[in-house]
Amino acid sequence: MSSASASVAATTQRPREELESVVIRFAGDSGDGMQLTGSQFTQAAALAGNDLATFPDFPAEIRAPVGTTFGVSAFQINFGARKIMTAGDQLDVLVAMNPAALKVELHNLRIGGLLVLDTDEFDERNLKKAGYAASPLNDKSLDKYRVLQLRISDLTMEAVKESGVSKREALRCKNFWTLGLVYWMYGRELTFTTDWIQRRFGKEPTLAAANTAALKAGHAFGETAEISGDISGFTVRPADLAPGLYRTVSGGEALAWGLVAGTQLAGLRLFFGSYPITPASPLLHILSTLKQFDVVTFQAEDEIAAACSAVGASYAGMMGITSSSGPGVALKGETIGLAIGTELPLIVVNSQRAGPSTGMPTKTEQSDLYQAVYGRNADAPLVVLAARSPADCFEVGIEAVRLATRYMTPVMLLTDGYIANAAEPWLVPDVTKLKPFPATFATDPAGFHPFRRDDKTLARNWAVPGTPGLEHRIGGIEKSYDTGHISYDSANHQRMTNVRKAKIDNIAHDIPAQVVEQGTETGELAVIGWGSTFGPISRAVSNMRGEGFDVSQIHLRHIWPLPANLGELLRGFKQVIVPEMNTGQLVTVLRAEYLVPAKGLNKVSGQPFKIGEIETAIRAALEQ
């Protein structure tokens, strides 16, 4: 009977409306499991063939006081049948699990957007904690949205009562109830999540049963048309992506795998020394599970020891890598100088976050470009690279290893909190097709000294302990160009400073010429960016070009040295705009290097750029 009634209900439902893309934000208390809900929905969207971009946005506190606005944790996903460039400007759907989440997130919901609320949470106590004088459910403040008021807590309790879990455990299932409803809304299969629940709670069958029941109940709630008067289901068709094998990948994963791939291509073993810091720690966690690839990870006592251990490992012939966020990179500064002075390969990953000082650890920013390019004592040049998206971290990781080993230099690899935690679909590469760049160690004692250089790259030869006949001493004291012994000779210091600079400058000719991502190679306006602003800049430039504006997009991977053709390229545009999540760092570098009248477009709110913000700047520049 039940199947018959379900099918009757299904046939009475309105047909599904077709959408090109949808932005959903799941928001709730930090204990409500919103990150889990979001990542499950992400996998389901990916499996349905959508392109997507995500933005996990959570508080620094592990468990902020329940029900407060600063304890709100949110996960945003933009998924669609078209190429998705950002996690989305405005929300089409906001799921608010409590009043605090509504209070914090409502302004992001577009007018006419769908608001899903758990009304069970809107009691006087929670309203007060969220700072509401009166319930927004009773005034007219929500009138401009479509509001789905559901007693999610009660419905969840009802759904899981058979499973025998406690009330507390039952209430913790409400994120799965909600996920089930949203799955129904977009016609998603439950299989991925029910499988996941079985794996996750395999040893706790009652919890597995409760969460599965909640998920199915939420789904059935939509399907049985109990809300059909309020809302219809939607269809978001698969995106037109290039053929091949896909997976979703976070920035942390892609970077870890890229570093392993790069190290393999160099024929080296990977050493990773790190100290826990938000938002850089995922790299440490992921690499510590890759020991089967001969990866050695070391959780050091502090940031300095982390960097020093990596330098020590490079000295002994491994690919030494360390990682942190801005404050930790500051502590590593002297060690990076040692690696520059001793000309050892080293990769320093900086997952940038809002600063200065502790700043906002979980909020994204790209304000460490000065630190990366200039932030050391003395003339201490190194290579700076920046990843543009989670998946891009894979290639940038490989490039970092290539340049560090080929040029015997530290490489600063900039990512940010957004990239580290966000995820996107990734056309999985075949690593066996990547071109190896084997590192070589000196072995021949004839004419050896530690600072003998390759004529072309100017890199010194790398002789590792254990090699007979090449015993040598190196250190932070200036070395003689001709013998490698310590030297306080003034002319020698000039010569060594010059060669260290020339070595890095020359890399400009060993990296790809800068390309224009979209638009013409000369014209009215170029928008040039770096790092995670790639998504919003791409979409904004694409939209404006669609409207007929003469605007081109340039996006840098190599921050230092800059590509050899970049100056000429920029001079081909009448105007240059540099959107950055800082107060104007790349723009200063570009002005200093090329004397171009580049202008900044700057934002430091801890949130990524909105597409509309960049469109507005483009329009203003071209309509003035």
Added chain:
Amino acid sequence: MNVVPEKLTAKDFATDQEVRWCPGCGDYAILRGVQNALALIGAKKENTVFVSGIGCAARFPYYVATYGFHTIHGRAPAVATGVKLANPELDVWVVGGDGDMLSIGGNHLMHVVRRNVDLQLLILNNEIYGLTKGQYSPTSRAGTKSPSTPMGSVEQPVSALVYALGSNARFIARSIDSLQKHMPEVLKRAHAHKGTSVVEILQNCIVYNDDVFADITERSIASDRQLQCEHGKPLLFGKDKNKGLRMNTQTLSLETVTVGENGVTEADVIVHDEKNRVLATLLAALEPPMPVALGVIYCDPAPSYETGVMAQVDAAKAKAPNPQLNGLLRAGYTWTRS
């Protein structure tokens, strides 16, 4: 045909670099002692690495004809940890002064010791900052007058070896720059111990802190102020070896007794047990007018850090032999677009 390697002498471990310590510096004697020790233990030049931080003592690697890395202030233990993890076959020595190891590098010292990374860690303690021209150091005694403490230091010093024990050291030993026969033997023991071997070497700074250890080394009192710790032997000292250490069970402290006086027999004198951590703590803390403990004060081996790390790597490799990165990238949920 196998070539029998020529046995290296101390001279073979000297470099062609001009040694730049002050004439009369205790570091010359320590360098000689270390070179003698390297010959004594049959060290291979290519497998030996000296790592140092900054300071007078930290110039050490330039003068030893092995691999050497003169790093940055205080951080030698951290760099050395990376070297050892990268290649556990290497024989790693860390050399630094009291400022390098116990002030700016105090944190790294604690952690390398508690991890028990297999290396020899030599603390050349002269109780002063030499390279920066004579400021008091973390081991300077209270009241030390220096350019930065013209009215005398008001700080209490730290004991290198008590600190090491507090950090869970499994090997501590002490020698003196002038004890040329003693030092190589102590270093040989340090080398034989698998794990972090902390060796404090009292070193005279002839320019900024001359004779600071005179109350231990002065010829007329040396036998009364130097206690040679030998495992299984009674802790006797003095010119006639008739003075000894006895445990005062009332105060839980060591006291000096004379065998043959007041009914004291040799049976009352503590027999050194280098595996006894409590005894080691008491011995390490002794200072004049009590005799200062020399030799191997504590040696109770435990698994070394790099052994544990590499065992996990090996276990992971055994569980997943010949892993393919392509496989890792394709593990988990994937889908195909045609």
